[in-house]
Structures are given as C-alpha cells and as structure tokens.
Amino acid sequence: MTILQVENASISFGGVKALQNISFHVKKDEVFSIIGPNGAGKTTLFNLISRIYDLKEGSLFFKGVDATNLSTHQIAKLGIARTFQNTELFEQETVLNNLLIGNHIHRKTSLLQEIIFDRKTRNQEMEFRENVEAIIDLLDLQAYRYQKISNLPYGIRKLVEIARALSMKPELILLDEPSSGLNPEETEDLIFQIEDLRAELGITVLMIEHDMNLVSQISDRVMAIADGQTLIVGHPKEVQDHAEVIRAYLG
Amino acid sequence: MEIIQLLISGMSQGCVYGLIALGFVLIYKATEMVNFAQGDLMMLGAFLSYTFVSVLNFPFMLGIIAAIGSMAAIGAITERLAIRPMIGEPHFSVLMVTIGLGFIFRAASGFIWGSEPKTLDTPYAGQILKINNIIIGYENIVILMATILLCASLVLFFRFTTTGKAMQAASQNQLAAMYVGISVRKINTLVWAVSASVSAAAGILIAPVSLIDPQMGFIGIKAFAAAIVGGFGSLPGAIIGGLIIGIAEQFAGLYLPSGFSEVTAYIILLIVLIARPHGIFTSMHIKKV
Numbered sequence: 001m002t003i004l005q006v007e008n009a010s011i012s013f014g015g016v017k018a019l020q021n022i023s024f025h026v027k028k029d030e031v032f033s034i035i036g037p038n039g040a041g042k043t044t045l046f047n048l049i050s051r052i053y054d055l056k057e058g059s060l061f062f063k064g065v066d067a068t069n070l071s072t073h074q075i076a077k078l079g080i081a082r083t084f085q086n087t088e089l090f091e092q093e094t095v096l097n098n099l100l101i102g103n104h105i106h107r108k109t110s111l112l113q114e115i116i117f118d119r120k121t122r123n124q125e126m127e128f129r130e131n132v133e134a135i136i137d138l139l140d141l142q143a144y145r146y147q148k149i150s151n152l153p154y155g156i157r158k159l160v161e162i163a164r165a166l167s168m169k170p171e172l173i174l175l176d177e178p179s180s181g182l183n184p185e186e187t188e189d190l191i192f193q194i195e196d197l198r199a200e201l202g203i204t205v206l207m208i209e210h211d212m213n214l215v216s217q218i219s220d221r222v223m224a225i226a227d228g229q230t231l232i233v234g235h236p237k238e239v240q241d242h243a244e245v246i247r248a249y250l251g
Numbered sequence: 252m253e254i255i256q257l258l259i260s261g262m263s264q265g266c267v268y269g270l271i272a273l274g275f276v277l278i279y280k281a282t283e284m285v286n287f288a289q290g291d292l293m294m295l296g297a298f299l300s301y302t303f304v305s306v307l308n309f310p311f312m313l314g315i316i317a318a319i320g321s322m323a324a325i326g327a328i329t330e331r332l333a334i335r336p337m338i339g340e341p342h343f344s345v346l347m348v349t350i351g352l353g354f355i356f357r358a359a360s361g362f363i364w365g366s367e368p369k370t371l372d373t374p375y376a377g378q379i380l381k382i383n384n385i386i387i388g389y390e391n392i393v394i395l396m397a398t399i400l401l402c403a404s405l406v407l408f409f410r411f412t413t414t415g416k417a418m419q420a421a422s423q424n425q426l427a428a429m430y431v432g433i434s435v436r437k438i439n440t441l442v443w444a445v446s447a448s449v450s451a452a453a454g455i456l457i458a459p460v461s462l463i464d465p466q467m468g469f470i471g472i473k474a475f476a477a478a479i480v481g482g483f484g485s486l487p488g489a490i491i492g493g494l495i496i497g498i499a500e501q502f503a504g505l506y507l508p509s510g511f512s513e514v515t516a517y518i519i520l521l522i523v524l525i526a527r528p529h530g531i532f533t534s535m536h537i538k539k540v
Binding site: 050073081082091092093101105107 | 424
C-alpha cells in the first residue's frame with residue numbers, strides 16, 4: 001500500500017532547477033532511502049514534502065489525501081514528522097519539554113478547560129507523559145530527561161529530535177541524515193533504533209543518508225538523485241552498483 | 252517616610268513602564284521585531300476605557316474588560332493587516348511600518364477624541380491610604396496590585412495552557428514549532444492580541460495618574476529603555492527594568508537638579524549597555540551556524 005506519493009515534482013530557485021520531474025512513492029512500513037551527492041536536491045525534496053517550499057509543478061499525496069497545498073502544521077497533523085540535518089530543537093527547554101510539545105497536535109482540551117485544569121486536562125497530561133516516557137525508554141534517553149538541550153552532546157540531540165518526532169505519533173517519519181555527526185557506536189545503535197521504529201511502532205521511514213553501509217543494511221528501497229533528477233529507484237545493491245550512481249558520486 | 256513614599260510612587264510608575272515593556276518583549280520574542288507603536292497601543296487602551304466608562308457609562312470593571320478586549324481585537328487586526336504582509340521583508344521595513352502605525356493611531360485618536368486631555372472616572376479616584384505619616388494614593392496601590400495579578404496570570408498562561416506553551420515554542424524555534432504542528436501565523440496574531448491588551452492595561456492603570464491624550468504614548472520610549480535594561484527577551488526582566496527606571500526617576504526628581512528626572516531612564520540605559528551589553532537578564536543566545 002502506498003503511503004506517500006510524489007508526482008512530477010519540480011522546483012527552481014531563480015534560474016536554477018533544483019528538482020526536475022521527480023516521481024516516487026513510499027510504501028507503508030518500508031524504509032525508503034534517498035541518496036545522492038551534495039547539492040543533488042535531497043533536502044529540497046524533504047522541504048517540499050513538509051511544505052516549506054511550494055511545488056512549482058507536480059503533486060503530493062499522503063494516504064490518498066492531496067497534500068500539495070497544505071501548510072506545514074497541517075502536514076504535521078496529517079501524520080508526517082521530520083528531523084533535520086543539524087537539528088531544530090527548543091534549545092532552552094529540557095528534553096522532556098521538547099518531547100511533550102510533540103504532543104501538541106493531539107490536544108483535545110480547550111483554553112478554558114486548561115485554565116480550570118479539569119479532569120479531561122489532567123488525564124490528557126497524564127496520557128501525554130506516558131506516551132513520552134515510552135519513547136524515552138525506546139530510545140534510551142532516561143538519563144537526559146531533565147537536561148537542557150543546549151547542554152547535550154550532538155549525538156544525543158539528534159536522538160532527542162527523533163524522539164520528538166515520534167511523540168507526534170506519526171505514520172511517516174522523514175529523517176534528514178540521521179547518522180551525520182554520529183560516532184561509529186552511535187551509528188550502530190541508530191540501525192537498531194530505525195529497525196525498532198518500523199517493527200515496534202509501525203512507522204514508515206523516509207530517510208536521506210550518506211552512509212552507504214547504513215543505507216544498504218536497513219533500506220528496502222533506495223532512490224538515487226543527482227542534479228535534481230532521479231537516476232534510479234531500486235534495491236540497495238542494485239542502486240549501489242548502478243553505473244550512473246557511481247559516476248555521480250565520483251564526479 | 253519620604254523615602255517609602257517615593258519608593259511606592261516609583262514602583263507604581265515603574266509597573267506601568269514594565270507592562271509596556273512587557274508588550275515590547277512579547278512581540279519581540281515571538282517575531283524578532285520591535286513594535287514602535289507599543290506606547291500608542293497603550294494610549295488607545297486608555298482612550299477606550301475612557302469611552303466605555305466615562306462616555307458610555309459602563310460599570311467600571313465591565314468598561315475596563317471591554318477596553319482590554321477591544322484592544323486585543325485591535326492588536327490582532329493590526330497584525331493581520333499590517334504586519335503579516337511584511338513577513339520576509341527586511342527588519343528595517345517592518346520597523347518603519349510600526350512607526351507609521353504609531354502616527355496613524357495618534358492621528359486617529361486625535362480625530363476621534365480631540366486633543367483635549369481626558370480623565371478616566373475611577374471608583375478609587377482621590378482616595379488615600381494613610382499609615383502613620385505615609386500617604387499612599389489608591390491609584391498607586393491599584394497599579395501595584397493589578398501588575399502583580401496580570402504578571403501572575405501571564406505566568407500561569409505560559410506555563411499551563413497549550414496556547415501559552417505553543418507561543419513559547421514558536422518564540423524559541425519557529426521552524427521546529429511548525430513541524431510539531433503549531434500554526435506559527437496564528438500564534439503571531441495571538442501574540443499581538445496579548446501584547447496590545449497588556450499595553451492597554453498599562454494605559455488604563457496610568458490614566459487616573461496622568462490624564463489621557465493622544466501624545467501619552469510617548470512614555471513608550473522610556474518603556475523601551477526599560478525593556479533593554481531588562482534584557483529585551485526576558486519577561487521578568489521587562490518588569491524589573493521598568494521598576495528600576497520608575498524608582499530611579501522619582502529619586503532623581505527629588506535629589507537631583509531639575510531636569511534629571513526626565514533623562515534618568517536614558518542614563519540608566521547607557522550605564523546598563525556599557526556594563527552589561529545584553530541587559531541585566533540575558534536570555535538571548537547567539538545562534539551558531
């Protein structure tokens with residue numbers, strides 16, 4: 001079953017065509033990776049899907065819903081969460097608060113109910129906290145719960161960002177270079193964590209990644225892009241051995 | 252005795268500066284822009300309370316609530332019509348828009364209410380509290396109590412409500428806020444509404460002390476100094492900055508040659524900028540790229 005479908009996506013900045021006629025689809029429960037040299041348009045593609053940029057041409061469907069003209073926060077409500085290459089966290093807050101705000105879209109209480117702090121609000125707070133604690137356990141973040149983001153090492157921050165995305169209970173998660181800046185052990189852990197996302201939480205993963213070892217270990221399918229165009233979509237091995245992909249990487 | 256009296260009147264004047272400064276800081280934290288029409292929003296709030304209470308003869312509390320509510324609406328409409336179209340424009344252009352808004356608000360209120368100063372009829376006008384030899388005007392007590400009440404409700408709002416938390420989130424990282432599903436545009440409109448109503452409250456509080464006229468918004472400049480003294484990004488800092496300036500002004504008025512009182516705010520501003528360039532309560536952090 002297709003969960004995300006991108007059709008003929010094109011975008012240009014000034015005269016530069018950043019993406020040209022990109023079409024692909026992501027199936028439910030798969031790990032789909034996007035590879036390509038720097039400047040190929042990978043992050044631009046993510047920004048299109050999360051609706052930071054407008055599509056010049058083409059369309060975007062999520063779970064059969066036309067998402068081409070939705071706004072970023074509506075995309076979040078629809079069930080797509082995202083992380084960034086250099087992390088975008090609430091730096092002055094604790095890990096716990098960063099994860100709790102991830103529940104924002106699931107709020108069901110009104111301002112009045114929150115002011116009087118009625119039973120529904122209290123139950124909701126409890127439910128959110130339980131949700132967040134489950135994610136903290138899953139990603140082994142117990143030791144950092146009350147620490148401020150700005151005091152944490154890079155690897156942990158990347159993990160917190162994934163945790164925040166998970167607390168939104170998304171159906172699809174976009175990971176922008178999850179392994180960049182991680183040390184080898186952290187990268188090794190990341191492989192298991194991504195496997196867990198799929199196996200335990202049933203979340204589909206769309207990921208941009210440079211580490212070919214990681215890509216080939218966990219991806220079901222891989223798309224290679226270069227200069228804003230699709231080179232090939234296929235199984236990791238197939239893509240890795242593709243002549244044009246090798247040429248794009250080696251120049 | 253004199254000192255205590257000065258302290259109290261300084262504190263009440265400082266609370267008014269602090270509340271307007273709070274208005275500046277709220278908008279700055281959310282949108283990284285400085286609204287130079289903040290003092291004029293205060294002035295509009297004062298005029299509206301005058302209209303509701305003294306012209307339309309609303310019961311006092313109801314009139315105040317109506318004035319603050321209308322100012323929330325005016326704040327939201329201003330954001331929607333004048334500020335939102337400026338998203339993505341240089342800071343300088345946005346700043347010019349707010350200066351222009353100030354002129355419009357002053358001209359409009361001169362047109363509607365005339366340039367003759369007005370007084371707000373309050374149930375506590377002219378009443379004094381006498382403890383031993385200390386004489387305190389009720390206006391001052393009301394200002395202090397109302398400021399404490401207002402600050403407490405803002406703290407609760409930011410700490411416990413979804414909207415308050417979403418505002419904090421958006422002010423720390425707009426991009427991240429959007430991705431967790433917060434409508435940052437809606438939040439910005441709301442921030443203007445809150446900021447305008449806090450300023451309106453300041454205007455209503457100072458009305459019995461100073462008189463209402465279209466030029467009264469110029470004390471916004473002193474409030475701006477208070478916001479900088481407080482760190483321009485810190486909400487408690489804004490109030491404390493206001494208090495420092497308010498109190499210093501009163502003492503300068505008594506102990507220093509005439510004229511000093513008017514420039515005290517700026518002298519303090521200069522001292523703070525030299526000694527602690529980021530203000531007393533630094534919350535700003537330089538973004539690393």
